[in-house]
Amino acid sequence: CFCELEGSINDCSCDIDTVDHFNNVKIYPRLQSLLVKNFFRFYKVNLKQECPFWPDDSRCAIRFCQVENCEEQAIPQGIKDTVEHSKSAAFKYTREAQSEGCSDAEDFNSALGFLDTSISDQAHKEFELWAKHDEAEEDFCIVDDREDGAQYVDLLLNPERYTGYRGDSAHRIWKSIYLENCFGGTNETTNKFSNYVPHLDLRNVCLEQRAFYRIISGLHSSINIHLCSKYLLSESKDFLDPQGIWGPNVKEFKRRFSPETTGGEGPHWLRNLYFIYLIELRALAKAAPYLRRENYYTGIAEEDDEVKLAINDLLAIIESFQSHFDENALFSSGIASIKFKSDYKEKFRNISRIMDCVGCDKCKLWGKLQTQGLGTALKILYSQKLNLATESGIWDKPHIEADPIFRLSRTEIVALFNAFGRLSNSIYEMENFRRVLR
Numbered sequence: 001c002f003c004e005l006e007g008s009i010n011d012c013s014c015d016i017d018t019v020d021h022f023n024n025v026k027i028y029p030r031l032q033s034l035l036v037k038n039f040f041r042f043y044k045v046n047l048k049q050e051c052p053f054w055p056d057d058s059r060c061a062i063r064f065c066q067v068e069n070c071e072e073q074a075i076p077q078g079i080k081d082t083v084e085h086s087k088s089a090a091f092k093y094t095r096e097a098q099s100e101g102c103s104d105a106e107d108f109n110s111a112l113g114f115l116d117t118s119i120s121d122q123a124h125k126e127f128e129l130w131a132k133h134d135e136a137e138e139d140f141c142i143v144d145d146r147e148d149g150a151q152y153v154d155l156l157l158n159p160e161r162y163t164g165y166r167g168d169s170a171h172r173i174w175k176s177i178y179l180e181n182c183f184g185g186t187n188e189t190t191n192k193f194s195n196y197v198p199h200l201d202l203r204n205v206c207l208e209q210r211a212f213y214r215i216i217s218g219l220h221s222s223i224n225i226h227l228c229s230k231y232l233l234s235e236s237k238d239f240l241d242p243q244g245i246w247g248p249n250v251k252e253f254k255r256r257f258s259p260e261t262t263g264g265e266g267p268h269w270l271r272n273l274y275f276i277y278l279i280e281l282r283a284l285a286k287a288a289p290y291l292r293r294e295n296y297y298t299g300i301a302e303e304d305d306e307v308k309l310a311i312n313d314l315l316a317i318i319e320s321f322q323s324h325f326d327e328n329a330l331f332s333s334g335i336a337s338i339k340f341k342s343d344y345k346e347k348f349r350n351i352s353r354i355m356d357c358v359g360c361d362k363c364k365l366w367g368k369l370q371t372q373g374l375g376t377a378l379k380i381l382y383s384q385k386l387n388l389a390t391e392s393g394i395w396d397k398p399h400i401e402a403d404p405i406f407r408l409s410r411t412e413i414v415a416l417f418n419a420f421g422r423l424s425n426s427i428y429e430m431e432n433f434r435r436v437l438r
């Protein structure tokens with residue numbers, strides 16, 4: 001069976017069977033019940049942002065591409081309030097953290113009392129702008145949930161599944177994403193099975209570049225597994241009716257991933273899914289102390305308590321995993337790696353801009369969510385502030401608590417958990433395909 005993957009996942013120290021068992025038995029069921037909760041199902045996103053690279057070629061005429069709007073009343077008030085609250089909370093927190101380090105803060109404050117009252121508004125605004133700027137520097141993706149045009153989307157009303165989006169528009173997106181992996185090298189060759197997606201000879205590139213390719217390829221596999229597992233098996237004759245019957249399509253899965261139809265690449269693409277899974281898993285483990293302190297506030301007290309308990313339980317399982325991805329393996333070769341890291345960040349930000357060019361709203365929604373989740377994971381793993389604290393020897397190993405002002409917005413947390421949920425779901429679905437193929 002071609003998808004019976006064995007052996008170690010290249011660049012990681014654990015095997016496929018271990019991840020399968022861990023995910024399918026421990027992680028997947030927990031995430032399934034967590035992600036339907038109000039806190040995680042409403043995602044704020046801007047689907048109207050203009051494509052910065054080429055004229056819009058939107059395919060939203062495809063009926064399965066439409067995103068169903070949710071009723072304003074359906075969104076818990078606590079969620080709507082939290083966004084505003086967390087912005088000012090971050091500002092306040094930053095100010096407090098600053099004055100804590102100043103022993104004669106009281107004197108300083110009273111001496112400047114007059115000045116403070118006259119310029120405080122302006123100063124606060126500037127401070128807030130700088131705080132935002134500093135935060136954005138850490139981001140691996142563009143967060144556009146505060147722009148005009150951002151809206152809440154109920155993810156449960158809009159499941160990721162087959163939409164019919166394909167052809168030149170989809171290929172242009174994938175091609176542009178893979179092309180972001182050009183770090184000035186010339187090690188791309190054209191894959192004879194594809195004249196649009198550049199193929200990278202993984203033997204001749206450095207670890208960071210290989211990792212970049214694996215991450216993108218793993219995301220690509222995950223998206224395509226979802227469309228195979230929730231394929232349109234039968235549709236209504238009425239063109240305006242978006243209803244249909246969705247289910248697994250083994251033939252489609254085979255076409256996309258078997259060695260015969262992919263020049264032997266398919267199984268590697270599936271392996272890459274495990275690679276990105278382990279990266280996001282590690283990010284969740286690293287951020288666990290921070291994520292435990294979050295309130296997951298929706299204003300529905302009973303549910304909020306349940307979510308906090310479920311999060312604690314999930315994080316404990318994640319932390320117990322033995323073979324985490326080692327983030328220190330990347331960007332560890334001195335000065336050159338600092339430049340590499342900043343290029344990496346810029347390239348991931350570009351990928352989030354490319355998502356604004358996806359010509360199918362439903363695909364755009366999930367594409368944006370998954371790139372934001374991935375960007376959040378990378379921010380956790382490679383936050384400059386966390387690593388500076390580590391390098392200076394204050395902490396033994398990078399730890400989220402090393403940085404008192406490290407923070408994630410609600411949108412980032414929702415994206416992080418949902419993106420990981422998508423990868424977990426893909427690994428679970430692969431088990432089903434494997435079973436049928438056997």
Ligand code: FAD
Nearest residue numbers: 161162163164166170173194197217220221227269363367
């Ligand atoms: P594509 O998947 O378009 O791939 C193009 C080429 O890339 C392949 O021929 C192959 O050479 C190479 N390739 C394929 N997989 C991998 C991999 N894992 N790693 C490395 N190289 C690979 N469609 C839906 O029905 N539902 C969705 O929700 C959806 N979401 C999408 C989100 C985004 C961001 C994008 C860009 C597309 C999305 N699509 C979605 C479209 C879908 O991903 C395919 O592009 C489409 O089904 C056409 O498939 P294809 O067989 O032509 O190959």
